[in-house]
Amino acid sequence: MKNYITVIGLEVHAELKTKTKAFCSCSTEFGAEPNTHVCPVCLGMPGALPVLNKRVVEFAIRAGLALNCDIQKFNKMDRKNYFYPDLAKNYQISQWDEPICLGGHIDIRVNGEKKRIGITRIHMEEDAGKLVHSGLTISTSDYSAVDYNRAGVPLIEIVSEPDMRSAAEARAYMEQLKAILEYTDVCDCKMQEGSLRCDANISVMPEGATEFGTRAEIKNLNSFRALERAIEYEVERQIEIVEDGGHVVQETRTWDDANGVTLSMRSKEEAHDYRYFPEPDLVPVNLDQAWIDEIKATLPELPSARKERLLAEDVPEDNADIIVASKKVADYFDAGTKATKNLKALSNWLIGDVAGFLNAEGIEIDNPEFRITPDHLGELVNLIDKGVLSSKLAKQVFAEMLKVNEAPEALVKKLGLEQVSDAGELGKLVDEVIAANPQSIADFKAGKKKALGFLVGQIMKATHGKANPGMVNKMLMEKLQ
Amino acid sequence: MKVTEKDVKYIAALSRLEISEAEMPKFTEQFNQILNYADILQKVDTTGIEPTFSILPLYNVLREDVPQEGVAHEDALKNAPAVHNDGFKVPRVIE
Numbered sequence: 269m270k271n272y273i274t275v276i277g278l279e280v281h282a283e284l285k286t287k288t289k290a291f292c293s294c295s296t297e298f299g300a301e302p303n304t305h306v307c308p309v310c311l312g313m314p315g316a317l318p319v320l321n322k323r324v325v326e327f328a329i330r331a332g333l334a335l336n337c338d339i340q341k342f343n344k345m346d347r348k349n350y351f352y353p354d355l356a357k358n359y360q361i362s363q364w365d366e367p368i369c370l371g372g373h374i375d376i377r378v379n380g381e382k383k384r385i386g387i388t389r390i391h392m393e394e395d396a397g398k399l400v401h402s403g404l405t406i407s408t409s410d411y412s413a414v415d416y417n418r419a420g421v422p423l424i425e426i427v428s429e430p431d432m433r434s435a436a437e438a439r440a441y442m443e444q445l446k447a448i449l450e451y452t453d454v455c456d457c458k459m460q461e462g463s464l465r466c467d468a469n470i471s472v473m474p475e476g477a478t479e480f481g482t483r484a485e486i487k488n489l490n491s492f493r494a495l496e497r498a499i500e501y502e503v504e505r506q507i508e509i510v511e512d513g514g515h516v517v518q519e520t521r522t523w524d525d526a527n528g529v530t531l532s533m534r535s536k537e538e539a540h541d542y543r544y545f546p547e548p549d550l551v552p553v554n555l556d557q558a559w560i561d562e563i564k565a566t567l568p569e570l571p572s573a574r575k576e577r578l579l580a581e582d583v584p585e586d587n588a589d590i591i592v593a594s595k596k597v598a599d600y601f602d603a604g605t606k607a608t609k610n611l612k613a614l615s616n617w618l619i620g621d622v623a624g625f626l627n628a629e630g631i632e633i634d635n636p637e638f639r640i641t642p643d644h645l646g647e648l649v650n651l652i653d654k655g656v657l658s659s660k661l662a663k664q665v666f667a668e669m670l671k672v673n674e675a676p677e678a679l680v681k682k683l684g685l686e687q688v689s690d691a692g693e694l695g696k697l698v699d700e701v702i703a704a705n706p707q708s709i710a711d712f713k714a715g716k717k718k719a720l721g722f723l724v725g726q727i728m729k730a731t732h733g734k735a736n737p738g739m740v741n742k743m744l745m746e747k748l749q
Numbered sequence: 750m751k752v753t754e755k756d757v758k759y760i761a762a763l764s765r766l767e768i769s770e771a772e773m774p775k776f777t778e779q780f781n782q783i784l785n786y787a788d789i790l791q792k793v794d795t796t797g798i799e800p801t802f803s804i805l806p807l808y809n810v811l812r813e814d815v816p817q818e819g820v821a822h823e824d825a826l827k828n829a830p831a832v833h834n835d836g837f838k839v840p841r842v843i844e
């Protein structure tokens with residue numbers, strides 16, 4: 269078999285966090301009763317006129333600046349024509365040849381290697397309504413019911429260059445993009461709920477080829493895991509076709525998460541003739557440089573800058589990548605740095621025990637069921653650094669902190685876990701253990717280093733793990749030499 | 750004739766228009782007349798002229814992001830050919 273190169277580009281739709289829809293004043297609030305956030309504009313009534321929401325333009329500029337794009341001063345909207353009941357007008361208002369942002373990039377890091385992924389363009393458009401099928405699946409339904417509450421909700425579509433070469437790179441790009449959209453506060457970024465959606469264009473070509481292979485577009489990728497699995501499956505499928513002497517068909521496919529396969533969506537083919545033309549109901553927008561500058565001035569610290577700051581504070585790069593990937597986790601970390609100076613240890617707790625608990629519970633760090641405040645986590649780190657707790661005992665205190673919202677210092681007292689660092693007390697124990705284990709002493713003196721570990725273990729046992737292991741080691745060595 | 754009956758059928762299908770066989774020659778001819786006129790316009794020298802995207806002398810008509818009541822749920826559904834579970838009932842669409 270030949271070696272193949274995978275070529276991936278992503279098209280990401282992000283719902284903007286505005287209060288109202290893109291072209292009418294209907295609320296965008298999530299979870300309302302069907303067809304209660306509707307008006308003549310988003311229901312496509314004849315004669316109703318759309319008016320562009322200023323905040324949509326602002327958010328698109330904000331996202332574009334954060335993604336290193338050039339903001340285009342001249343903007344117009346276009347009609348993308350298709351018949352599907354999820355849009356009452358039979359066209360979607362979008363941007364075709366004059367998108368608001370061009371030419372940006374995102375820097376990713378996979379297995380320690382940095383790579384820059386290009387962004388072709390970002391354009392503004394409106395979301396469609398929701399079809400609820402009468403049966404379990406679309407093919408067993410006799411009819412569907414349409415809810416137009418989401419119709420007209422503003423989106424930005426972020427189109428990448430075909431720069432990714434593996435599922436891991438695509439995932440890293442998507443994670444970075446999500447983080448940037450979260451930091452800039454333009455999108456909720458809930459992939460499962462559909463406020464951040466991803467389509468992947470995938471093709472394969474034999475190593476050394478100068479032209480990309482025929483691509484398939486994969487839809488319905490609503491988690492990072494689905495994105496990775498779908499790419500891995502699709503790449504294998506396409507290589508198999510090429511190896512068997514066949515040709516990959518250019519088509520839209522959907523990811524079936526339950527069965528782990530991509531399936532052809534044949535009916536989508538004709539729909540690709542969208543006959544775009546300028547939207548006559550909306551006038552062009554000329555962006556003022558002063559407004560763009562104003563938005564630029566209010567951009568928050570972005571994940572890349574935050575990461576640089578953490579690296580300068582001695583946080584290992586792998587930890588920093590995980591922490592800055594979520595704004596909530598990064599904010600928690602920042603709050604914790606007010607309580608401790610040992611940021612490396614703080615970062616280890618955060619991506620280790622804390623992340624472990626959150627993953628097991630399936631909750632986010634700002635969920636009240638996670639009871640440990642950033643201050644308390646910082647104080648726990650300090651107790652270890654001061655020698656009050658061994659790292660083993662600290663885990664016990666941590667487990668208790670997950671149950672009750674109390675300072676670790678108080679919990680150490682309550683649980684009676686203070687580390688014994690009293691030289692007199694430890695010296696007595698060391699003498700006792702030496703006296704009780706002549707064989708081990710002889711072994712140690714004969715060169716068996718393992719015997720020392722046994723003796724330390726005896727002291728830890730006698731103190732229920734509370735003896736300061738560093739001191740015990742040192743004192744034993746002194747007595748035995 | 751640049752536009753054939755096949756093109757007209759395709760465009761009619763995209764636009765969900767039903768055109769009878771009897772009407773075909775007429776529509777095909779009209780399509781071509783329109784395109785021929787466009788050909789004449791193409792000959793005008795437009796060097797240095799920006800494309801006209803809008804004929805209105807207006808720019809930057811933008812709205813503040815403030816919610817307003819739309820139409821009542823019951824009124825919205827009055828326009829539905831049929832209603833199911835508070836939604837506009839539509840025939841099954843093959844995806």
Ligand SMILES: [Zn+2]
Pocket residue numbers: 289292293294305306307308309310311420819
């Ligand atoms: Zn509306």
